Structures are given as C-alpha cells and as structure tokens.
Amino acid sequence: MPKLKIRKSAKKRYKLIKNRKFIRKRAFKGHLLEKKSKKQKRNLGTNIIVSTSDTKQIRRMLVC
Template sequence: MPKLKTRKAAAKRFKKTGTGKIKRGNTNRRHILESKSKKNKRQGRRDVVISPSDVKRVKKMLPGF
C-alpha cells in the first residue's frame, strides 16, 4: 500500500500541542491594523486551538498527526 501524502498547505498552518490539541495562528493580522484596537492586535499574537468540529478534517489532511 502506498504512503499517505500530507497536505503541505495544512502542514504549514497547523501545529500539534503537547497534549495532542491542534493550534493555528490568529486571523486579521496582516494589514489595515491602524483601525484595530491595541487589545485586538495584542490578542492576535496568540495561537488559537481549533474547534472540535474541525479536528477530524485537519487530522485527515495530516496523516502523521
């Protein structure tokens, strides 16, 4: 049986935590930051754990996870 291929686009966007959860970077942080509040920009630096409804889909794209 051939090896399962990893979706490279997904591999670049998601990381696995030590406890097995999957995290992703925050959105709305690329441009037009002038109109956003300091709090909004600061909180955007943190990574976010993906929702439980998306876990199955992401794991399917990343067979090594």
C-alpha cells in the first residue's frame, strides 16, 4: 500500500491545538476591505475553532 500523503492546502489552513481541536482563519478578510467597518475587520482577524463535525475530515486530510 502506498504511503499516505497529507494535503498541503489543509496543512496551510488549519493548526492543531490541545484537546485535539483545530483552529482556522476567518473568511472575508482578503479584499474589498474599504467598505467594511473597523469593528468587522478587527473581528475577522481573529482565529476560530473548527466545528466538531468538520474535525474528522480535517484529521483525514492531515493524516494525524
């Protein structure tokens, strides 16, 4: 059986923290920032914990 490879795109997007949870960046912070308020841009800059229903798929992509 061939060696399982990790998905590089998932490795760049998710980070494993304690309690076997993943964190990710929020969306909508890449462009068109002129029309967004300071509060919205500040809140989009924070990290968020991935939902538990998605962790199984992410763990499979990262082979961990």
